[in-house]
Amino acid sequence: MTDLTALNAITTVPVKLGDRSYDILIGAGLIDQAGREIAKRAKSVRVAIVTDETVAGLHLDRLMRSLSAAGIDSTAILVAPGEKSKGFATLETVTNAILAARLERGDIVVAFGGGVIGDLAGFAAGIARRGMGFIQMPTSLLAQVDSSVGGKTGINTAHGKNLVGVFYQPQLVLADTDVLDTLSPREFRAGYAEVAKYGLIDRPDFFTWLEKNWRGIFDGGPERTEAIAISCRSKADVVARDERETGDRALLNLGHTFGHALETATNYDSARLVHGEGVSIGMVLAHQFSAKMNLASPDDARRVEAHLRGVGLPVSIAGIPGDLPPAEKLMDYIAQDKKVARGALTFILTRGIGQSFIAKDVPPSAVLSFLQEKHPK
Amino acid sequence: MTDLTALNAITTVPVKLGDRSYDILIGAGLIDQAGREIAKRAKSVRVAIVTDETVAGLHLDRLMRSLSAAGIDSTAILVAPGEKSKGFATLETVTNAILAARLERGDIVVAFGGGVIGDLAGFAAGIARRGMGFIQMPTSLLAQVDSSVGGKTGINTAHGKNLVGVFYQPQLVLADTDVLDTLSPREFRAGYAEVAKYGLIDRPDFFTWLEKNWRGIFDGGPERTEAIAISCRSKADVVARDERETGDRALLNLGHTFGHALETATNYDSARLVHGEGVSIGMVLAHQFSAKMNLASPDDARRVEAHLRGVGLPVSIAGIPGDLPPAEKLMDYIAQDKKVARGALTFILTRGIGQSFIAKDVPPSAVLSFLQEKHPK
Ligand SMILES: NC(=O)c1ccc[n+]([C@@H]2O[C@H](COP(=O)([O-])OP(=O)(O)OC[C@H]3O[C@@H](n4cnc5c(N)ncnc54)[C@H](O)[C@@H]3O)[C@@H](O)[C@H]2O)c1
Ligand SMILES: NC(=O)c1ccc[n+]([C@@H]2O[C@H](COP(=O)([O-])OP(=O)(O)OC[C@H]3O[C@@H](n4cnc5c(N)ncnc54)[C@H](O)[C@@H]3O)[C@@H](O)[C@H]2O)c1
Ligand SMILES: [Zn+2]
Ligand SMILES: [Zn+2]
Numbered sequence: 001m002t003d004l005t006a007l008n009a010i011t012t013v014p015v016k017l018g019d020r021s022y023d024i025l026i027g028a029g030l031i032d033q034a035g036r037e038i039a040k041r042a043k044s045v046r047v048a049i050v051t052d053e054t055v056a057g058l059h060l061d062r063l064m065r066s067l068s069a070a071g072i073d074s075t076a077i078l079v080a081p082g083e084k085s086k087g088f089a090t091l092e093t094v095t096n097a098i099l100a101a102r103l104e105r106g107d108i109v110v111a112f113g114g115g116v117i118g119d120l121a122g123f124a125a126g127i128a129r130r131g132m133g134f135i136q137m138p139t140s141l142l143a144q145v146d147s148s149v150g151g152k153t154g155i156n157t158a159h160g161k162n163l164v165g166v167f168y169q170p171q172l173v174l175a176d177t178d179v180l181d182t183l184s185p186r187e188f189r190a191g192y193a194e195v196a197k198y199g200l201i202d203r204p205d206f207f208t209w210l211e212k213n214w215r216g217i218f219d220g221g222p223e224r225t226e227a228i229a230i231s232c233r234s235k236a237d238v239v240a241r242d243e244r245e246t247g248d249r250a251l252l253n254l255g256h257t258f259g260h261a262l263e264t265a266t267n268y269d270s271a272r273l274v275h276g277e278g279v280s281i282g283m284v285l286a287h288q289f290s291a292k293m294n295l296a297s298p299d300d301a302r303r304v305e306a307h308l309r310g311v312g313l314p315v316s317i318a319g320i321p322g323d324l325p326p327a328e329k330l331m332d333y334i335a336q337d338k339k340v341a342r343g344a345l346t347f348i349l350t351r352g353i354g355q356s357f358i359a360k361d362v363p364p365s366a367v368l369s370f371l372q373e374k375h376p377k
Numbered sequence: 378m379t380d381l382t383a384l385n386a387i388t389t390v391p392v393k394l395g396d397r398s399y400d401i402l403i404g405a406g407l408i409d410q411a412g413r414e415i416a417k418r419a420k421s422v423r424v425a426i427v428t429d430e431t432v433a434g435l436h437l438d439r440l441m442r443s444l445s446a447a448g449i450d451s452t453a454i455l456v457a458p459g460e461k462s463k464g465f466a467t468l469e470t471v472t473n474a475i476l477a478a479r480l481e482r483g484d485i486v487v488a489f490g491g492g493v494i495g496d497l498a499g500f501a502a503g504i505a506r507r508g509m510g511f512i513q514m515p516t517s518l519l520a521q522v523d524s525s526v527g528g529k530t531g532i533n534t535a536h537g538k539n540l541v542g543v544f545y546q547p548q549l550v551l552a553d554t555d556v557l558d559t560l561s562p563r564e565f566r567a568g569y570a571e572v573a574k575y576g577l578i579d580r581p582d583f584f585t586w587l588e589k590n591w592r593g594i595f596d597g598g599p600e601r602t603e604a605i606a607i608s609c610r611s612k613a614d615v616v617a618r619d620e621r622e623t624g625d626r627a628l629l630n631l632g633h634t635f636g637h638a639l640e641t642a643t644n645y646d647s648a649r650l651v652h653g654e655g656v657s658i659g660m661v662l663a664h665q666f667s668a669k670m671n672l673a674s675p676d677d678a679r680r681v682e683a684h685l686r687g688v689g690l691p692v693s694i695a696g697i698p699g700d701l702p703p704a705e706k707l708m709d710y711i712a713q714d715k716k717v718a719r720g721a722l723t724f725i726l727t728r729g730i731g732q733s734f735i736a737k738d739v740p741p742s743a744v745l746s747f748l749q750e751k752h753p754k
Contacts, residue, residue, distance in 0.1 A: 092465040099536040130531065130542050154507065159476040165507050166543060336479065
């Protein structure tokens with residue numbers, strides 16, 4: 001009976017990518033179904049669960065029990081929580097641990113954690129034995145609505161965020177919404193920035209709905225699952241149109257060019273800035289910059305800022321604790337970001353709420369003077 | 378005039394892989410054409426040349442001159458020669474150097490060296506910015522006939538050879554046969570083992586031709602280019618049939634399961650054993666083991682051994698200098714090699730010269746007792 005109820009509550013979002021298509025399952029209590037869902041799709045596999053110490057402490061036992069109840073042998077690979085784990089050193093450790101567990105090509109690496117774990121474990125799964133089975137079990141809001149979907153994996157280097165990685169699609173995404181209850185309010189808010197992003201890209205009605213219903217999302221009401229499903233559907237649509245980001249997929253980078261520069265500037269120090277916070281500030285900046293370029297009304301920029309501030313997100317560079325390098329240095333980080341082609345900057349700008357577009361040939365000088373204004377030294 | 382002669386001498390072998398198809402150009406003096414051939418295919422790109430110190434000392438200037446004559450800006454990334462460079466540490470260094478050179482996604486990483494450079498640079502090109510442009514310029518015989526074709530890239534770990542990597546096809550392969558003149562006789566012989574492999578897999582006439590014409594190949598006669606072209610065609614055929622090694626491509630591993638175990642056992646120490654030497658010993662063992670299993674005539678095993686010994690290659694485990702771990706340990710390495718599924722071993726065995734086949738379910742006990750016989754302690 002309990003099982004049936006749980007099954008009933010599951011929302012399925014398909015990601016259509018030809019022979020790399022897969023489903024995203026979203027619902028309360030999904031961890032307890034994980035063993036069965038995996039066994040249904042893959043016969044007699046072994047599993048390596050990559051997770052971080054925080055998530056492991058809270059939820060790993062339940063996952064391992066669920067797997068073992070389905071007759072699946074599993075081993076856990078733990079890394080330290082936080083963005084610093086997304087680097088070459090941990091990649092090597094995790095990849096070697098997968099090999100040490102003697103997993104074979106058809107066996108499965110499960111990423112069980114936030115976006116850091118998803119990106120890191122996905123990359124390791126993509127290169128161990130030149131590609132193993134891979135399943136995403138996102139546990140942060142950000143990972144459930146964004147990073148677990150679409151197949152981008154990777155690590156950071158001193159040259160910038162996510163500059164090294166592979167496109168590697170999971171064969172299944174299992175998002176248990178219950179685990180969000182243990183997420184810190186700050187991390188929940190950070191994930192919410194990516195939810196709002198989908199509204200700002202091309203779903204103005206969703207943004208309006210968020211302005212009204214955000215409290216239900218934060219309180220774990222039915223709005224939460226609904227917002228996650230809409231977000232996954234938005235992302236799946238874009239990814240299906242443009243898996244390898246040769247066009248439209250770049251829209252998902254709304255707020256990210258500024259955001260990544262701020263993350264690099266704070267040396268990926270989660271105490272100062274986490275990814276979603278960078279995105280929040282970045283989206284506000286993108287709207288303000290669009291207004292400054294006379295592309296959008298300043299009212300829209302103010303509306304975005306008001307909503308994100310309202311949920312408790314930082315909305316300005318000044319909101320980042322500690323010293324930051326000057327605007328010129330931030331500009332350097334932007335130029336090194338991967339959304340750059342031949343000197344001219346490619347930016348996601350907007351004509352208003354839900355009307356984002358890819359702007360090529362943005363003059364770097366305009367960005368720099370805007371940054372100098374927003375971050376005077 | 379000189380140019381025309383050089384162009385005339387170029388043999389083109391197509392690799393047919395749908396939208397990942399590319400050409401292999403083989404010929405004398407191709408380095409001097411490299412700039413032009415690249416410029417023809419890719420507009421206004423920048424190039425990072427990954428190479429090793431030995432190859433750089435001998436041939437890098439010419440390559441850079443050729444590029445710059447075609448208006449292509451290039452930067453060189455040097456690593457130490459030898460198998461030890463195929464590891465995580467150098468991968469990180471090379472990938473970071475590509476990023477530090479500020480190459481963009483459409484820019485090109487050129488692998489200029491032997492198979493170590495090809496595997497390492499190809500992997501780095503496949504993961505830097507989640508995939509950059511990539512061209513192979515193989516400079517060892519082994520790389521010209523084998524590793525530069527087919528898109529397997531990767532590094533070694535303590536768990537075994539090539540256990541970490543990606544499938545990443547080059548967009549062009551340029552094999553200048555002139556550079557083989559500076560290759561040491563030992564390395565040339567090692568590459569020859571892979572040439573002979575194509576005969577042993579499924580071209581018995583080619584093997585017979587090699588038995589007659591190997592001196593011409595070693596002396597740099599017209600037979601050399603012919604043998605390279607036949608080898609590339611053989612490999613391209615197999616790869617076109619089965620890019621990701623879900624079937625037939627495994628035939629290319631003839632001799633490699635034993636060979637890799639021996640390479641692991643000698644800790645990738647090039648002074649003791651290089652890859653092609655391991656393959657030579659491995660192919661002899663594969664033929665002997667096939668004979669022992671009553672699959673092939675012992676005469677064929679003797680013929681293979683005689684030819685490979687004749688060109689100066691090692692043909693037995695005893696031919697490896699220094700101490701080796703016991704047969705049981707070699708067996709462990711074999712089990713960890715990636716051509717293993719669920720306990721039963723997959724081996725490339727043979728019914729005779731040019732009649733190799735994929736044998737699944739080879740009993741590990743039979744392999745172990747064969748190894749104990751060949752490597753008593
Ligand atoms: N691949 C993509 O397409 C993509 C998209 C967006 C973001 N990202 C990446 O995702 C990363 C950010 O993801 P994130 O915000 O999830 O970071 P994260 O993985 O660091 O998780 C944030 C924190 O929450 C903790 N946590 C996670 N789930 C928890 C739970 N259920 N209960 C309690 N604590 C929990 C983690 O231990 C961590 O401390 C960044 O590296 C970013 O670049 C990738
Ligand atoms: N990717 C594949 O499909 C594939 C296939 C076969 C082998 N491999 C890999 O290839 C590697 C072996 O390749 P390799 O034998 O070319 O090794 P290598 O790259 O180490 O080259 C052998 C030696 O020859 C030197 N050298 C290369 N070209 C030279 C030249 N023109 N003149 C003078 N010296 C030169 C190098 O500096 C090196 O010392 C192994 O790591 C093996 O695993 C890969
Ligand atoms: Zn993001
Ligand atoms: Zn080989």
